[in-house]
Amino acid sequence: MMSKHDSEHAPESGKPEPNLSRCSRDILPRLLTAALRKLGARVGRHPFWFIAATMVLTLIYGSAIFRNIVYITNIEYLYIPTNAESWHDRAVSEEFFHMNFSGEFQPDRSSRFGSFAHVLVYPKDGGTVLRRESFDEVLRIDAMIRNITIPGPGQKQPALKYADLCARWGNDCFHTDAVKIANVVDDVEAGRVNLTFPVFFDEKAFDYIILPGSIGKPVLDGDVVLSTPAVGMYFILKAGTPDELALGREWEKEFVRQMQAISKTSSMVDVYYESRDTVEHEFDSLKDFVPLQGFLAGLIVCIFSVVCCMMTDWVRAKPMLAVFGVASTVMATITAFGFLMSLGYPATTILCITPFLMLG
8 A cells, every 4th residue: 555655755647757858958959949039030020131231241251252262272181181191101201211302313212203294195096106207206295395494483593494393313304215215216117126125225325225114005026015006204303392392383384284285286196194283183173163053053953942842822832932042052151151261261172062062
């Protein structure tokens, strides 16, 4: 039997005890609901001021995007964590295998390349490149690249060419041995000399020619090269100091600009090229396509939202709600970007997809 004392403390039937954990979880939603209810009431009473303030902020911070935007395209900086093991491994490698770009450059000692250019030359007829007319084009392209000129670092500094910026072994610029084949290409074409792979000794110049890396997909008969469809040339620049890196970047930009013209003027060969910043340039060029595509995507999303909010009952149909929903999303994105740009934060092209995520 239940005593009188127990009956006084027993819960009333039909009234469960309150769940304290559930109440604690409901505190934040209730606070947000109350705050948003008050904000909505004020917006409803004074719509003009809220709309005007939103438009003004969007215009102010939207203009900051164009005035303060700074793009970062360095793939390593953007996508490798600052505490990644690769940074430590590279530091150890560079400590024991220090690279001297000015006099003792060797590619196999380098844990990173500075600025470089890589050029591939293919005959248009698909035949072997070991012909005089093809190698004349190779030599012409090589000479044009070596004559690429950029302004000096100071106003009174002379203009700089590849010979002034190249990584060196001793007093000579680093280069692949492809152009050396021009000394014997006539004899090779006539069959008087066998071009041996992987190393050929040129008796005329009394010099070795290292063929791997200089010719592509050679057709061999034993160790004799019968034909090869391509020649490759590397141009590597010094990158030991920040100033050398900056000059190398400028040379690369001029290289890409001139190679676009060179590749169009050659009638005998096809020319393909890349540089250290090729991937970064392609990555950065995405921002040039975003304005038009963003406008089209916004228009499509707006139409889709309006259609989804349309009903046969015009009392419940809210097409303007969809229009203003898309507009508010676009304005919020512009304002947020402009605010961060005004604080000096850099941007990257991957952020161009943010409007699409917000609209979604």
